[in-house]
Amino acid sequence: MAQFQVVKGAKDIFPEEIVRWHYIEGVIRSVTALYGFSEIRTPVFEYTELFQRGIGSTTDIVGKEMFSFLPDPNGRSITLRPEMTAGVMRAFLQKYPGGGVPAHKLYYVADLFRKERPQAGRQRQFTQFGAELLGVSSPAAVAEVISMMMQVFDSLGLQGLKLRVNSLGDLDDRARYRDMLRAYLEPFRDKLDEPSLERFDKNPLRILDSKNPAVQEIVAGAPKLLDCIRSEGRAEFDRVLGYLADRNIAYEVDHLLVRGLDYYGHTAFEVVSSELGAQDALGGGGRYDALSKELGGNVEIPAVGFAVGMERLIIAMEKQGLFAALTPHGPQVFVVLQDSSLEDQALRISDRLRHAGVSVESDLAGRSMKAQMREANRLMAGFALFVGQDEVASGNYTLRNLKTSEQFSLSLDAIPGVLHESSKQ
């Protein structure tokens, strides 16, 4: 047992797995480019107040899940970012105090930190891919953002995802609905569970997405949030749905969908996968027009965005066998030494081949030829190049194709050409 192990809720990613990340990130880069989104990177920490103001101090994230610390005794508290949206908005407002041009399209792949108990699909350090469209939040903009997210899933080959959408209306709509919901739930008070009762006073909307079957039954008959939304909000939501239908994006309106972060308003959405276990949300997002003012901006910057959990994406893809094609490939050539006295010769040859663009590996542990061949095989090298007394003396080296077991005797200069030919087949 090792003395040290990774910090609880964190994870090491070794080369076998990193190829998956590279693959997914590649798809993300190409799809976001199709929609005109560019990458943004912001610091991993921000002043704590940014999240308190942005996400909302009553949310669980801010209330009990932040990694906060004082960089120096009299300094301001700093927090490892638990989400990206507040930081992106802060960066934007800092660079464009006047709001900039109407549509800024930004995406990110970033590490986030939340002090929760780890479980399947949940870590304390995790990664989200997300996008923020700043300056416009029209129905077309909302549809565009959802569309981009779905295209990423589609390009990765994911099947069976469910897109759920709902409208949270504006602040007035929600206030009116809150009263209605309380009035409806009042008679059921004695049947609600502990957490629901707590939410009854603090944030009754959250009772809607309870996992407790007993609560779900009660909630099923509750008035619908959508019915409380006044005509403009309703029309806007209908236009979003119209755009989605137009683009053949399957969705279902989920009246119980309420997002956990304070800054969301109007359209909110979520994508779930049945491959994920209890934590089944692959991604989610919505409109957050109110955030810019909340953070002290001079002007309101309408905005829409989403975030997708990369680790959850990988779990879902793994379950669907979508990484099968990602076979690692070994070096083109593995240099095999007859004995260690030829080491400097071998190094010279490796160097020459590498400068000719050939990937080369060799045994660095001074082992037997048999062990070297096994190593070449394990690494899945294409060829073995034998370096022995005869080769060094004659200048002609034995090159063995490890797939076909054919061997040739070649001069060093001829080798890159032969490898180039064989890689074309």
Added chain:
RNA sequence: GUGAUUGUAGCUCAGCUGGUUAGAGCGCCAGGUUGUGGCCCUGGAGGUCGGGGGUUCGAGUCCCCUCAUUCACCCCA
């Protein structure tokens, strides 16, 4: 924060109601082939049985504590 679960070799795990030197498969190393891999055969290295305490003539096995893991709740990606 709450509940449950698991913790034996590098990895995956076995170890019956407590009983002598703790096992298997895979992996690793070496040899069979003193210039040649993948298959096969032979041998070898490698374990404070998570840690501490207790019960017992005797504990991997029972009890307590502790640490870690995993899953679920809460909440979220």
